[in-house]
Amino acid sequence: MALKDERLYSEILELLLAATIEPQVWSCVLEKIALLVGHQYAALLFYDKGNAQLLTDALLCEEKVFTAYRDVFLALDPAEKILTSAPVGKLYQDREVLGDKFIASSVYYNEFHRPNDMNYLTSVKLSAVNGYACFLSLMTANGALYPQQSHFDLFKRLIPALITATHLHARFESLRENLKYQNALLDNHIYPVWLVNGVGKILYANRHAEHYHDRYRDSWATCHDTLNINTDSKKLKQAIRRATSTDSLPKAGLCYTTGSKTMPVLVLPSAQMVGVASIIIPLPLLSGTPLIDLFGLTPSENALTGLLIRGMTAEECALHLRVSIATVRTHLSALFRKTNTRNQSELLLIARAVHG
Numbered sequence: 401m402a403l404k405d406e407r408l409y410s411e412i413l414e415l416l417l418a419a420t421i422e423p424q425v426w427s428c429v430l431e432k433i434a435l436l437v438g439h440q441y442a443a444l445l446f447y448d449k450g451n452a453q454l455l456t457d458a459l460l461c462e463e464k465v466f467t468a469y470r471d472v473f474l475a476l477d478p479a480e481k482i483l484t485s486a487p488v489g490k491l492y493q494d495r496e497v498l499g500d501k502f503i504a505s506s507v508y509y510n511e512f513h514r515p516n517d518m519n520y521l522t523s524v525k526l527s528a529v530n531g532y533a534c535f536l537s538l539m540t541a542n543g544a545l546y547p548q549q550s551h552f553d554l555f556k557r558l559i560p561a562l563i564t565a566t567h568l569h570a571r572f573e574s575l576r577e578n579l580k581y582q583n584a585l586l587d588n589h590i591y592p593v594w595l596v597n598g599v600g601k602i603l604y605a606n607r608h609a610e611h612y613h614d615r616y617r618d619s620w621a622t623c624h625d626t627l628n629i630n631t632d633s634k635k636l637k638q639a640i641r642r643a644t645s646t647d648s649l650p651k652a653g654l655c656y657t658t659g660s661k662t663m664p665v666l667v668l669p670s671a672q673m674v675g676v677a678s679i680i681i682p683l684p685l686l687s688g689t690p691l692i693d694l695f696g697l698t699p700s701e702n703a704l705t706g707l708l709i710r711g712m713t714a715e716e717c718a719l720h721l722r723v724s725i726a727t728v729r730t731h732l733s734a735l736f737r738k739t740n741t742r743n744q745s746e747l748l749l750i751a752r753a754v755h756g
Contacts, residue, residue, distance in 0.1 A: 405436060405554065408432060408435065408436050409436060409554065409557070409558070411432060412429060412432050412433060412436065412558065412561075413561055415428055415429045415432065416429060416561055416562065416564075416565040417565070419565055419569060420565050420568035420569045420572055421569075421572050423569070423573075426444055427459070427460070430442035430443070430444065430459075430460045430536075431460055433536075433538070433555075433558065434460055434538055436551075436554055436555075436558075437522075437538065437547060437551040437552070437554050437555040437558075438540070438545070438547030438548065438551035439522065439538035439539060439540050439547060439551075440539065440540055440541040440544055441460050441461040441518055441538065441539040441540075441541065442459075442460035442461075442536070442537065442538050442539070443459050443460065443461060443466060443536075443537050444459075444534070444535075444536055445534070445535045445536075445537060446532070446533070446534050446535075447484065447532070447533045447534075447535065448531065448532050461516075461518075461539070462516075465516045465518075468512065468516075469512065472512075473508060473511070473512040476507060476508040476511075476512070477508055478494075478498060478502075478506065478508060479492060479494060479497075479521060479523065482497065483523055483525060483535060484525075484533065486525055487525070488525050488526065488527060488528055488563060489524065489525070489526075489559055489560070489563060490524065490525065491522070491523075491524050491552070491555065491556060491559070492521075492522065492523045492524065493520075493521075493522050493552070494520055494521040494522075495520050495546070503520075513539075514542060517541050517542050518539040518540070518541065518542070519539065519540045519541060519542050519543075519544065520539065520540045520546060521537060521538070521539055522537070522538045522539075522547070522552070522555065523535055523536065523537040523538070524536055524555075524559055524562070526559075526562055526563050526566040527563065527566045527567060527570065529570075534566050534570075536562060538555075591608060591680050591681060591682055592605075592606065592608040592609040592611075592612040592680070592681045593605070593606045593608070593609055593678060593679070593680050594606075594609050594627055594678070594679040594680075595670065595673075595676055595677070595678055595679075596627055596640060596644075596676070596677055596679060597644060597675060597676060597677075598640065598641060598644040598645075598675055598677075599626065599640075600626045600627050600636070600637060600640050601625050601626050602625050602626065602627055603676065612681070627679065635655040636655050636665065636667070638653070639653030639654070639655055639665075639667035640653075640667055640677050640679075642667075643667045643668060643669045643677035644669070644675045644676060644677045646674060646675055650669035650677075651669070652666070652667060652668045652669060653666075653667040654666060654667070655667070657681075663681055663682075664681070664682060665679060665680075665681055666678075666679070666680040666681070666682065667679055668680065691705055691751060691754055694754060695738045695739050696738060697734075697735070697738060698734075700721075700731060701731050701734055701735055701738075703721065704717055704721065704728065704731045704732070704735070705735065705747070705751050707720055707721070708744065708747070708748060708751070709748060709751055709752060714728050714729065714732065732744070732747075735747055
């Protein structure tokens with residue numbers, strides 16, 4: 401291998417590592433691979449066989465070319481059945497498999513490849529899991545020299561690294577999706593929730609926890625990403641140590657805030673993460689308006705729902721809202737009708753589900 405090609409080969413390997421966690425890097429990877437192995441165009445294609453759906457994250461050709469292929473010419477592509485049934489890592493060269501005579505008379509090549517300045521195809525399946533496959537396809541331009549055997553040898557050398565990078569990329573994407581869903585669930589929780597390690601360092605805070613400090617600055621403070629109760633920090637630290645213990649069975653704890661409004665603070669061992677504790681203040685913070693959006697509630701009806709979730713009776717709600725008990729009952733009737741519930745228990749089940 402020439403020194404220039406060796407340097408480019410090394411650059412591609414480095415870029416593949418970056419592409420596993422940064423999807424936008426794949427375009428640069430394709431550009432350098434095409435240059436290294438004597439091709440002019442490239443595409444990273446993802447095929448969902450179950451839904452007959454073709455997607456792409458990176459293209460080294462015009463977007464309209466991919467769109468035409470996906471919507472019209474995929475069904476005519478003679479390589480489609482060959483590639484989808486081929487094992488991972490097997491190199492496909494259309495000229496070697498189909499022959500020049502077939503390619504010259506093919507409707508697919510004459511109607512799609514040549515009008516879009518594409519000639520020969522080289523492709524490889526990089527992964528296949530549960531009917532979902534990933535392919536790297538390289539094309540030569542019309543009039544370009546056909547790649548030499550040394551080009552294909554270089555491509556074969558790259559295939560193991562490409563397969564590994566594709567698997568890692570898929571794994572990171574899966575982790576990102578899982579984190580997104582978990583964050584959405586925690587953010588939907590009606591209580592402030594923090595995840596902390598054994599020394600109280602905040603690992604995660606849901607949106608209610610982030611808003612909590614603005615409302616109760618006199619009771620809580622954060623310092624260097626560590627959560628503390630101003631006047632009861634010793635008890636909180638002890639509870640966190642017990643809940644995050646790795647030397648003995650982790651235990652849940654309870655302590656209280658001080659100030660004008662004393663509130664319980666639950667410190668619970670995390671079931672899924674060793675050495676991590678969940679800190680929860682069981683005070684519903686219905687700062688959003690999901691019930692208003694979903695069921696068309698008025699602000700007064702939404703406010704009443706929030707008080708009911710906190711455990712107040714109808715009479716206590718009337719005092720808190722400074723309205724008559726008759727007005728509260730009118731709001732309750734409207735809540736039952738709008739949420740299609742039959743009683744207060746069903747209403748609260750729905751309200752808690754909507755808010756987390």
